[in-house]
Each structure stands twice: as structure tokens, then as C-alpha cells.
Amino acid sequence: MxxxxxxxxxxxxxxxxxxxxxxxxxxxxxxxxxxxxxxxxxxxxxxxxxxxxxxxxxxxxxxxxxxxxxxxxxxxxxxxxxxxxxxxxxxxxxxxxxxxxxxSQTQAVKRLKSGDVYSLSKSKAYTVAKKAGHGKKPVGPENHRINPKTGKKRKGDYYWHYHAYKRKGGHSFY
Structure with a gap:
């Protein structure tokens, strides 16, 4: 639009x-x-x-x-x-x-290679990340709410997501 x-x-x-x-x-x-x-x-x-x-x-x-x-x-x-x-x-x-x-799924895969995508489910986000990574296992699922250095919750909004293989491209949120 x-x-x-x-x-x-x-x-x-x-x-x-x-x-x-x-x-x-x-x-x-x-x-x-x-x-x-x-x-x-x-x-x-x-x-x-x-x-x-x-x-x-x-x-x-x-x-x-x-x-x-x-x-x-x-x-x-x-x-x-x-x-x-x-x-x-x-x-x-x-x-x-x-x-x-x-x-479309094809457009989502293409977009993930350089930007972020939102999918309606965990499995659909996984599929987009896997296809964007040429069939290789995606990274994730991840949610950066917990600071890995301190183990404490961060303030703000955090969203579950995947990345394509080797973190190439954007986030595949769900």
C-alpha cells in the first residue's frame, strides 16, 4: 500500500x-x-x-x-x-x-537475505530462515531479553526470531 x-x-x-x-x-x-x-x-x-x-x-x-x-x-x-x-x-x-x-513465502525468503520478516508462527519463521540459508539449519530461536553477560532481563520489547545460517541477513520474527 x-x-x-x-x-x-x-x-x-x-x-x-x-x-x-x-x-x-x-x-x-x-x-x-x-x-x-x-x-x-x-x-x-x-x-x-x-x-x-x-x-x-x-x-x-x-x-x-x-x-x-x-x-x-x-x-x-x-x-x-x-x-x-x-x-x-x-x-x-x-x-x-x-x-x-x-x-509470499518466496518474497519473505528474498527479503530476509537483507532485511527483517515477520511470520505468523514459529514454524513458518523457521522455514523462511532455512530457505534463506539455502536449506541449512537456521540460528535460533532467540530472544535477546536476557543479557548474556549479566543474566538479567533487559528493559523494553524483545521478540522471538531466527536468523538464516551463519546469521546472514535479517531477523525472521514470529
Missing amino acids: DIEEAIGDDIVATFRDIDTDQVCNVNTKEAQASFAFLAPIAVVVGGALVEHLVAASLAMVIAGVTYTVYSEVSKKIKKQKKYYHYAATLNKGNGKLYIGPAL
Whole structure:
């Protein structure tokens, strides 16, 4: 989803179906769109909600792609079960995990080689990490909540994840 403008209940955006590559342009100021598809994050993050989430630092736009903080979308994307993998990014400034557009398994494997991915289950995250590592056993599962030097819990949010073989690429969160 590429959001060009989101003010109040009005939104101007382009939606792209990752499976069919079909594009749908939406301008709610001119007319209501009839959707042949909706990407899951577009369902979760729509209209006035986009503006609110960005203002509250619960969403961010990176290169025209909206990412929403994990806590705001996790229950909704786990219920729909149409898509199993999502682009993700870890904001080192606030320690939060942000979820972006849905990905096919092939796209998730490709993305993991240079970035982060979120999958709906431990087994799906493992599969993405294994395929990104050319079939070799992934590193993990890991969660860096415990400081290995002190054995004490760290403050902040920590997420379970895998890495591809030899820690190549990003995190395969679940």
C-alpha cells in the first residue's frame, strides 16, 4: 500500500495485490472504491487511522510503505490467516517491531537475505530462515531479553526470531 495522502476520513492510496500484482487506486475524496482485493495491512491501517497511528508513533512510512507497530496489528493479522509472512522492521530508537505489507513465502525468503520478516508462527519463521540459508539449519530461536553477560532481563520489547545460517541477513520474527 502506498499512501499519498491521509487526512481525516479521506485517503488517497495505491494498493497492490502481492499474489496477482493487480493494482487498485483509491481516492475516497472522489468516490468510494470497490476493491477486488485488500492487502491485510491496508485493512488494518486505513483512512483516518493511518494519520492517527503515524502521529502517535504507532506507524511509520518507509520509502512510501506503511509499517504499523506489532502490538496494534498482531491479533488482526493472526486471525485472517490469508497471508503468513510480512515485511518487518525493528525501530532501534524505540525498540518496537513494525509490520509492513504481506509477502509470499518466496518474497519473505528474498527479503530476509537483507532485511527483517515477520511470520505468523514459529514454524513458518523457521522455514523462511532455512530457505534463506539455502536449506541449512537456521540460528535460533532467540530472544535477546536476557543479557548474556549479566543474566538479567533487559528493559523494553524483545521478540522471538531466527536468523538464516551463519546469521546472514535479517531477523525472521514470529
